[in-house]
Amino acid sequence: MDIQRTFEASNKRVTISVRGRFDFALYKAFRESYRDVDTTVREYVVDLRHATSLDSAALGMLLLLREHATSLSATVAIRGAIPEVSRVLDIAKFRSLFHIS
C-alpha cells in the first residue's frame, strides 16, 4: 500500500504515511485513511518521508484533510518532506496553513 495509517489512541493522533508519488491516484486511499477514524482525534500527521513527488491533486487532498480536521477541531502537521517536495509546499504557501517540520 502506498498509504498507511496508524492511530495512537493514547494521544489521539492519526499518522498517515505516503510512499512514492503522491498524486491523484491516491485520492481514494488518502480519504479513507482519515474519514472513518475516531472523531475524538486531535491531531493528524502526514508523514512524507517516503513521498518522492507531490502534484497539485496532492495539495488539494491535503487541503481537504485540513477542512475535515477543522470540522473536528483537530490540527494537521506535515513531516519529513524531502527538499523537492518541500519546495512545492513553499510555492503553495502551505507553511501558513499547516505545521510543517
Added chain:
Amino acid sequence: MMGNQPTTVSNILALTGIVLSVMVTLSAMQSGAIYDAGMAIALGLIIAYLWLFVVRPASTEHTENAHMVAPQTPHPSLGVAEAFLHGEIAVVSTEIERVKLIIGSAVHELSDNFQALNQITSRQAELIHKNLEVSFSGNTKVNLGAFMKKFASESDEGLEQFVETLIDVSKLSVKTAHHMDDMLTHLDGIFKLLQESRSLADQTNLLALNASIEAARAGEYGRGFAVVASEVRTLSIRSAQFNEQIREKVNQTRIAIGNVQSTVNMMGSRDMNNSLVRKQRIHDLFGQAEHISSRFQSTLDEISGLAPGLERAVGNAVRSLQFEDMSSQSLEVALRKLEQTKLICAQFSLATDPDDLLNRLNDVGAGSLSAGGHPVSQISVNSGSVELF
C-alpha cells in the same frame, strides 16, 4: 665734403630710431600691450629728435658758421621721417581696427554658441526629469526604477494568485472525485436491490409454474386458476426483463461516472514542479529587469546632476567674454594715442629750429603721451560677473 658725412650718418641714425620704434610698437601690439606700443613710438620720436637737433647741430656747427646761413626752412629729412611715421601709424591703426572687428565677431559667435549650449543643457535636464516619469494606474507619477519595482511585485502577486487558483481547482477536482465515489457506492446499493428484485421475479415465476401444474391436476375446476397462474408468470417474466433493463442503465451510469473520474483526474493533476520552475524564472527575470532599470535610473540621476556644473561652466565662459569690452576700450585708447602721435609728427616739418620744435611739442602736449589714463582698471575678467546675453 667734411660736414656732409656726419649729417648723413645722423640722418641714418634718426631713421633707424624711428624704424626701431615702429618695430617695437608692432611687436608690443602683438603681445597685447597696446600702451607699451604708444610708449615705444614716443621713445622713437625722442631718439629721432635727439639725433636731429642735438647731435647733428653739434657736428655741423663749424660748417654752418662758415656759411653763416641760418636754417629758416625745415630740413627735408624731417619731412621724410614724418611721412614715414604717418605711413606706419596708418598701418597700425588699420590693424587695430581689424583686431577690434575680429574680436567683436568672434565674441558674438561665442556668445551665441554658449547660449545654445545652455539651452541644450537645460532641455536635457528637463527631458531626464519630466519625460522619464511613468504614470502608474493613471494617477501617481513615478520614475522608471519605481515603476519596474511595482511592475515586478504586481506580477509576483499575479503569479501567486495563479498558483492559488490552480491548487483550488485541484482541491475541487479531488472533492468531485470523492462525490463520484459516493455515487458509485449508491449505484452498488441499487445493484444489490436489483438482484433481490430479480430473485423475487424468479421465485414468482417458479411459483406461477407450480400453480399452473396444480391447476392442470385439478382438471375442469382448475381451468380458471390456470389462466391466473399463466398471467402471474407473464408478469414475473416482464418484471425480470425490467430488472435487466435497469441493470443495463445502471451499468452505463457506472461507465459514465468512470469517464467523469478520469476527466476530473486530468483536471486536478498538475505537475507543480513545472509551475514552480516557471514562476521562479519569471521572478528572476523581473529581478533582473528591476536591477537594470535601477542602474539606468541612477545613471540618469547622475547625468541630471551634471547639469548645474555645466551651467556654471557656461556662465563662467560667458563672463570671460567681457574681455571684448576691455580690449576694445584699450584699442580705442591706442587709436587715440596714434592720432596724438600723428599730430606730434606734423610738428617736425613745421618747426624752424629745435627751440621752435620744443615749443610746438609742448603746445600739442607730447607730455601727455606717457601719462595717458588706463581706460579699464580691471585686469582680470574673473573678478566681475555678467548675465548671459
